[in-house]
Amino acid sequence: MKNVLLLMKKIIMSYIILYGYNLIAVNFNMVIPINVITILLITFLGVPSLLALLLLRIVII
Secondary structure (H helix, E strand, O other): OHHHHHHHHHHHHHHHHHHHHHHHHHHHOOOOOOOHHHHHHHHHHOHHHHHHHHHHHHHHO
């Protein structure tokens, strides 16, 4: 039960981090979509995965 609560907390924090990033990035047209894959990447890999997603977004555009 303790592990499930910890995982839920990390998922919620990942969503908040991605949402906060998107609030700032909307001015620069660098929005990363909020979906299951991006939330799980940030949940399990942390902030470096957010930077990797941003780098992928820059390279693709």
